[in-house]
Amino acid sequence: MKDGALPNESRMIKVLRQVTVIILISLISAILVNQARPKGVPLLADWGPEVRLTTDAGKSMVISLDEARNLCLDKKAIFLDARSPEDYARGHIRCAQNVPWQSFEEYIDRVFRSIPDDAWIVTYCDGATCSLSEDLAKELASMGYEKVKVLLNGWTRWLEAGLPTEGGRNASHDNRRVS
């Protein structure tokens, strides 16, 4: 007896059933474990930058472009460019030094030696989604620096505002135009 249509159909239903069971088991066990454990994460969280950059005490580490500009022009803060040395060399905020977050271990000593505990620090990187600056800022805060701020999407906004920069070449000599 040949059951022409049925094998494939019942096969599909079988797969669907198995997939549903596997996913349900995973879902239930995942959520149960997460809610029961002390290190669990909230099921819903706000991943916007303002929330990520608010300390437990409720203070925001975000600094506005205007405030950052004033701190730079009045030389009241140390700016740290959290991007790679290559990106830094191509252009950076004039008051900024380079402390690449992705090689931070090499820079820890230098930072400790040259930056006093009570100094204002502004970290920045490039792009609305870049997390280098906030990672650096949080690490500095955990090291004891109490006045650390993050300029979100710092490089792009600084450039667009026409504020003072250093390093790199201007657009007409940009070697990225080589095809």
Next chain:
Amino acid sequence: METERSFVKSHGEVPGLGKGGTGFLGGQWKRGGLLALCARLILGAVFIYASIDKIAHPEAFAKAVYNYQILPGYVINLTAIILPFLELILGLFLMSGLFREGSVFIATVLLVVFLGAIIFNLARGLDIHCGCFSTSTDGTNSAPMAWYVFRDGLFLLPALYLFYLTFPGKKRNPEGLPPPGYAEPS
């Protein structure tokens, strides 16, 4: 053998390709072939191993998911919580041979999605380690990502092999019989 063939004809099912059958590893080996068993064990082990660190550090994994810049913010934590358990459960099902069709299906889909996500970010120049778009033209940030593409592609091989064995198409298998040599009893 006669008994298996008549079983297929009357039940429309392919023996040894799911439903547990008789016996775990031993039974599966006899029906599925050594290569398929190895593929399942390796794939299952990879999934289990990959899940451990993510289950141990959900916050760090949530950050990693965020850095891919693909999913909207409100599903990030749910993904970070559920995905590692899916990998763990999947790995266990794969290694035990239970629910073979469902587990092979999910495994293949997951691996294709992971690979696609990395390739997508590689193509748009996003470094998944920091969520930043790299302006460097020397490719220093894309090297580790290229490695992930290679590695995930490698994992995809046993999955695709199992998928091919588990879901033979209509053209190759109009009566739903096992492919030659696949279900031969030893």
